[in-house]
Amino acid sequence: MTTDHTHNSATATPPGAPDRPRTAGAFTPRITPAQCRALLAGARDPIGLLPKSVNLRTLASLADVGYVGLDQSRDVLRGQKATLDALDVWGGALTEDGWQRARAEGAGRFRIVVVGCGKAKQDRRVTAGAMYVGTFHGSCRETAKALLQNGGRQYILSAAHGLLDLSTEIDPYDITVGDPGSVSADFVQAQVRERGIESAEVTVLAGSKYVALARQSWPGLEAPLAGAGYRRRYEVVELAEAPAREYIQANHYLSGWPPTVHRFGLVDLEAAGGDDGQVVDGQLLVGVVVLGVPMSRRALTRVFPSLEPYTEALEMSRVCLSPSVASNGESFTVAAALRLAAGHGVRGVVTYADPVARLRTLPDGRTAGSPRGHLGVIYQALSATYTGRSTARTVIVLPDGQVLPARSIAKFVTGDRGADGFERRIVALGASQRPAGADRRAWLRTALEQIGARRQRHPGTYRYALPVGRTRAERSRAVLGMPALPYPKWVDARHPT
Template identity: 35%
Template sequence: MHTTRSQRWRDRRSRWVPAASEIDPRRLAVDVIETRKVAAPFVRAHHYAASMPVTRLSVGLFAGGAGGRSELVGVCVFSHPVNDASVAKNAGLRDPRAACDLGRLVVLDSQGGNAESFLVARAFRLLRREKPEILSVISYADPVRRTDAQGHVFLPGHVGGLYAVMAARYLGRSSRRTDLILPDGRPISSRALSKIRNAECGQRYATDDLLAVEAPPRLVGEEPRAWLSRLERSGFLRRQRHPGCHAYVFPLTRAARYAAARIPAQPYPVLDRTAVAGDVTALPLLTRSA
């Protein structure tokens, strides 16, 4: 076992429930949900990133609520890959449309320890039904512990214990990178930064996200690149080196399993229980790179 507890979420704060606690499947249901009106508000309210990726399918976990009404208690979001190259690198597939990322997974702390695997396994079935062109799912585990401006830990860092339990293939680390970190401890996605710098479609939403956390606004006539540079020089944004996320792949079909088998799998990473900051991966995998 990688841990005796399961990570849960509420109000963008990480919480833990005993992994030995079990759900009652008779009280739960899993179904496709509308992304913009249902999945996105839930993810923004409870997931530490408070944002949604470009989504291909959203799936919800429902539990019996008050008055016999169903209550949304979890969301699984399948999103476009981080980049097209990751599909060949991690899934062994040539067509970038043949794989997606497990972009968001959030389950409320009211649910038992095995609720995540219950949701993900059924979400995979729905993904195959709704998007048959998708043959594999790629997932990343961020091992860096993150704190907000007050020093409160809102993301303890994880190594993908759930994915290991579900027999995903572990492929090593994604590329090392440098993150730009907001005052509340959240990193800004490289895609959002690219949209702002290059004035791409969606730049307004990325800019609004910065303004929502009280970033100094652009000056009259100031170029987007110059604005981001100013935010960094002023200390509003700070740079942080990242060792790379742990990368996993779930082949969903026989053909996908054959394709994935061409990529060497590695031993599952182990959580360092003594880590209080930075990367929580136990050595020697701390320095290993995919």
């Protein structure tokens, strides 16, 4: 008889209940180098199975501290048929505690792939790994194995049961997500919390309903299959500076134009000929992504110390899409833009989300921005690494709600390029003309008082890091110089965590 390895730990758990991670401050058992190697080897298997080379004494000792569940068959755990003679006696698989200890020992960020259940099923009670027999589900399972070749864990998201280990036995059922009796987002969230996998790196291979259900637990999940329709309707292309700047200044909540290196546009291939909007090479432009140069070189080298700033490492300073673009379009557009940027040698991108509300009235009367601020959900959806807030600072807010960039102030004071445009903008808001030869810094101080500009304390923006590359080898160049932190979340309508 096969034992569900996720419930065979040293601490007794009610039958059918998910394992609970060790609580903060709980005793952490000491393990030998051989035991550590066994845990790391198990973490490289998609479902946590330890290799046959691990001896029985090591297996038993890891089982005693709750890191491994002993089982009589690797084949049964994998959902495969096996004759009695072919069974691997005393196989071992990592428990939830074992997964967490393996990660603590250097197994890397906890990786999970969730595969949606399928309509075609067995007609009898079997393990979840063997229940679904449809071609699409089978292809997703194979893809999951490939994604987890360097370690991680695979679950099935069932409309009837929620998250399922492959070894859990279930009966056939006939409901899908959204049907009466199907699991709720709250139910799945409780399962995720019980397993201690809220901060895992998650990829969901399923349709949009299942992705939406899973996204309630993991806002930053990747869903490569949910965006298939974008590739038929939209295309991301490289842009010259002029059309990119025109689009941003007409549509983004920040009116300024940053120094740019690469610019990418999202074009709608199915837009009707009479649709209003900016056209590039005969196609309607519906979005722009800008990669550029931050104010400080250190903004790049702190995050990616091994990359050359301004060439291999850049700041993603603008992302702006038309409201006409279908949901999740931002993630699709940014991912495609970064693939193009990789062809130019870009290997890492730093980007920021401003949690402070910013609104701007656009030239055509529309309002851009967010009255709530931004968490960086786009970047979380791309599995970007959150590295904390930027430095808290005091900003100057103009009467039109725009923040006066420190870069613009510095250029004006020194008389650099763009100083005349900056001065005209301040005068247009109601300031007196600057007398010829007058001290620029003194005039600006008086002008800001005249127009009613105010100083506001800013808590710092949320900083995210994204490796860039067309292959794993290229992406591996982006070695982070800062620790990864849990994603920020809204705890109420005003204050993010």
